[in-house]
Amino acid sequence: MIPIKTESAWRGTADCRNCGMRDMVLFADLNDDDFDLIHAPIDELEFAAGDSLQRMGDQAGSLMMLKAGMVKLVRNLSDGRQRIVRVLRAGDVVGLEAMFSETYDSEAVALTHVKVCRLPVSVIERLNTETPRLHKRLMGKWHQSLREADDWLADLNFGNARQRLTGLLLKMRPDPARYPDADPLVVSLFSREDMGAMLDLKLETVSRTLTAFVREGLIQPTDRQGRTYRILNLAALENP
Numbered sequence: 001m002i003p004i005k006t007e008s009a010w011r012g013t014a015d016c017r018n019c020g021m022r023d024m025v026l027f028a029d030l031n032d033d034d035f036d037l038i039h040a041p042i043d044e045l046e047f048a049a050g051d052s053l054q055r056m057g058d059q060a061g062s063l064m065m066l067k068a069g070m071v072k073l074v075r076n077l078s079d080g081r082q083r084i085v086r087v088l089r090a091g092d093v094v095g096l097e098a099m100f101s102e103t104y105d106s107e108a109v110a111l112t113h114v115k116v117c118r119l120p121v122s123v124i125e126r127l128n129t130e131t132p133r134l135h136k137r138l139m140g141k142w143h144q145s146l147r148e149a150d151d152w153l154a155d156l157n158f159g160n161a162r163q164r165l166t167g168l169l170l171k172m173r174p175d176p177a178r179y180p181d182a183d184p185l186v187v188s189l190f191s192r193e194d195m196g197a198m199l200d201l202k203l204e205t206v207s208r209t210l211t212a213f214v215r216e217g218l219i220q221p222t223d224r225q226g227r228t229y230r231i232l233n234l235a236a237l238e239n240p
Contacts, residue, residue, distance in 0.1 A: 042117060043118045044067075045118055049112050052107060052108065053116065056074070061120065062118050062119055063099070065091075065117040066094055070190065072108070075106045087111065087190075088108075111194060165206065169229070172188060183230075187231060192210075217232055218237055
């Protein structure tokens with residue numbers, strides 16, 4: 001974990017007033033008077049791929065606003081296996097359960113290099129009391145996260161391997177409402193192992209199915225690592 005700034009107008013390292021991500025995260029509706037209520041440090045941090053941002057069962061003391069990169073949420077199953085329950089992208093909140101629970105209910109692991117802003121729960125609690133606009137946005141984020149978690153589990157664990165991988169490709173397309181500058185046909189993925197854990201498929205099955213999609217002209221890799229693909233035939237993927 002590497003702090004990327006050493007000075008700030010506050011005691012922390014983040015500059016929320018001038019953040020380019022401000023419209024996408026919790027502080028979008030705050031004004032200058034609201035920022036004057038913040039007296040705890042808000043830090044801007046970076047994590048390398050594979051680093052844990054939070055661990056399941058740890059004391060929940062902060063939230064993290066994801067500014068760049070992707071994070072997987074992992075839960076331990078009763079049989080000892082781990083299951084990826086959701087992937088977070090820029091604009092999502094890591095550790096939102098800190099507002100409602102004393103411990104984190106999942107482990108958050110960086111799938112790529114990520115940048116976050118870490119907010120102590122005390123900051124959110126004060127702003128909840130003083131600024132109803134933040135409370136409304138926080139509740140919206142909470143309900144959105146629950147709905148998306150349910151959708152991930154339901155949509156990505158139905159059908160055969162082709163249908164599951166198709167569902168993942170479509171889900172990982174950038175939402176134009178959130179990422180207006182992104183190409184809606186370019187999809188960023190992650191390791192085959194992570195995709196297998198998310199889709200409940202073997203590594204070999206994931207690799208074989210992706211290769212078949214490329215051979216059939218449905219998708220085209222745009223990098224050597226096979227992590228980014230351009231969708232060539234959206235209609236065929238939407239009707240597998």
